[in-house]
Amino acid sequence: MIKFENVTKAYPDGTVAVDGLNLEAPTGKLTILVGPSGCGKTTSLRMINRLIEPTSGTIYLDDQPTSGMDAALLRRRIGYVIQHAGLFPHKTIVDNVSTMPLLLGESRQKARTKALELMERVGLPASFAKRYPWQLSGGQQQRVGVARALASDPAFMLMDEPFSAVDPVVRSQLQEEFLRLQREIGKTIIMVTHDIDEALKLGDQVAVMRVGGKLAQMASPSELLTAPADEFVADFVGRDRGYRSLGFTKTAGAVAIGEEAAVQLGASADEARAKALGAWVLVVDGGRKPLGWAQPELLNGEVKRENLNLSGIPAAASGTMRQLLDAALSSPSRRGVVVNEHGELIGTVSATDVVKAIEAEPHLETI
């Protein structure tokens, strides 16, 4: 656990960057600090590993005040990932990742083996080991940054805008991978971002800060969306709150899934016409994985890939109401495709049925 108790930081020029911050980041969870530019997020983070010393108040690491600890030893217990990865430019990737284990006295061989394991874990091929940071893309450098922070197997991690220097597609990929990794490693993490969507997607809990370094609200993502503490938080969390909060509402059993008579790729136009409901028929592969929708009236012979409309986004039966609604709305037939954990067709849902389920059960279990 990382705990802030009444922590204030006033810079020598009088700027109060953080003002009486009380906050607890629970063990094994990902806590996100989010807020507008200049609200004191980075200052708060850097006070934890004492790159910045608080003016007053106490920060605890598992109930021990950090002020009494040796700063260098403290930093070894805490992994630190920053924007642009902050890699050593003159060191190879494997040397970057093994820096900390070497510092901690591990043999070269062991540190190297561990570094290669970690590289694999964050999705970097071993062939990158001998490259230098400038030979990697921004997203790959960020992965190295994460691997390096994990190298000493710290219980705590601080991450300052770790995914902000890459394009939106890579960013989303890195976020997904990171979530998967965190599910395995369960570190106590505090991450800073200015992006509320990132905070809501990744955080177990989210602390919204306002300029002047005060905590506006600390809550789970779904609570922030459904019960913002005040106008500032409501504004910061942004529009589409009702819709976005559905992203935290499980579908499990709440919406009836209808049967959908699908045809396989290569089926005749006659079969497609016979099985179509309205203008559209769903097309699956040999393993019953949905491929897209076809309009039998437009078919010239058998169902081919080029006949398929691919706009529908299938939802997992175990997913959220938002995914289910999105599946229905994105489908050209307006029937949202629902799949099992192997991606095989279960059936379809209509937007009306999803909305009915939401209305019937406004307090469905949230994630």
Ligand SMILES: Nc1ncnc2c1ncn2[C@@H]1O[C@H](COP(=O)(O)OP(=O)(O)OP(=O)(O)O)[C@@H](O)[C@H]1O
């Ligand atoms: N060394 C310093 N001396 C004086 N003021 C500083 C110093 N470092 C930061 N500040 C000020 O403290 C406030 C908080 O800065 P901080 O970097 O913690 O904000 P932030 O929320 O991380 O911002 P951003 O999202 O823009 O990175 C800002 O007003 C900033 O200008």
